[in-house]
Amino acid sequence: MPDRTLDAPTADGVVLRPMTTDDLPFAHALSAQMRWPHRPADFAQSFSHAEGIVVESDGEIVGTAQRWRWGARHATIGLVIVAPACQGRRIGHRLMSALLEGLDEHTVLLHATPEGRALYERLGFVRTGELRQHQGIAQPAPLVALRPGWRLRPAGLNEASALQALDAAARGMPRDALIADLLGSADACVVLDQDNAPRGFAMLRRFGRGHAIGPVVAPDAQGAKAMIAHLVSQNAGHFTRIDIDVASGLAEWLEGSGLPGVDAPTTMVRGTPLAVTPEGPALFAIVTQAMG
Template structure:
């Protein structure tokens, strides 16, 4: 990763030094996110790091900042887990971390989900707002099943469905993420597919994340299909802490709140580089993301 591997080039005058993130930095990274009350478990950090190139900021031998980038194919990338210790903020550490990550990505479309605090920094680096997320969470309540049209049904995913699910995910998010999907499918407590007369048109996953369970990704051709998938998975997790991060334009917010999953945050989706293409009617669409770091 360009400058991230060049310690001297990434050094700062105030004693802050940037370097490539190593697996041995994960406990310190978890401490940083825990200090901000982010829900990530050590396991969640390990999963993200396994798909990432990361950079850390050190001061007096202590990790005071992190940032990860994820390359998805030759032209797309996401950035996440950009953290600066509260006591070290205001020293432009976040800017240095981001500049290091963006090195070599000038031809890429780069996407991230920005907190209110980080939005100004990202705008100065050339990112523009392209949408919003809605983070919903709470103790899931049993939800009435959503009626599907004749010939449509929900069924458990089988091993032979994996290639189709990876293709649907790539179409929905615009990025090939086969290795990530392989891992998510292997670890999911439940994967359910939306089947139209033998053709898989969508899917959703329920898996462990953070303080409990997370629903996502969810891919479907329309909102009713997404509701059917989410209602089924939330019902499986009824009585337990459940989180889902949805596209704000999906039209699902009020419906989720009726299921006990209240909105707690609204990050802004930002991109830099070539613009994403609009989703064609009837094409697979992402209704819920994996995580805010991974997209």
């Protein structure tokens, strides 16, 4: 992590320093103050792929944030938290400035709350889209018919490389370590198969108040719906969350499936736009709002 701005107290006594695993309980406690649903295990899993910054004031942790580098040219930023009592002191700006050090040549992605959007715009981020967070108690979903030659099947651990390639093509950045981690820890991973070749996949995993579905990568909305319906039915009776790209066109279908929309963060990018292949697979649901 760049350290030019770290470990030197500012005029108001605020100190920024690199985050360590010992800081995760404090980061989780801050998220609870914000009524975020993350479990300690969610923070541990995300930080295993991240670099982080901690803000201290009078020896107390009052802010945290993380960034994830994906390959040589891409990064995401998330879990930016400032204690409510310390907001208005430009701590969020200092956190973001520290996280952006060394990323001038990177495409940087984040998902902004309405409160954070103005700050991110001042730092060079531009709006590129919108997410829609859907959640609720999952109900059995009707099966979605697939075309001849297409089927759903469980993923195998030996096909991590195929799923990593699908994710990279859909997200526009390589996230091999993350996809391998999720594949190994997910409760379920279903593959959309065409004539014995994987064309998409979706995961169901523990997160927050219950389970999350994501990422969901598919060549079209019909394939995405088939995988989501399968996982929603598998998780029937349990709290289920999915964060979709509004442009995916799945919002109304999810509402009708008993998962209402509850939030709509703004997708923002700094740097070169994400390069995705128009004829390739699309990312219908993200991993998390932090990691993208």
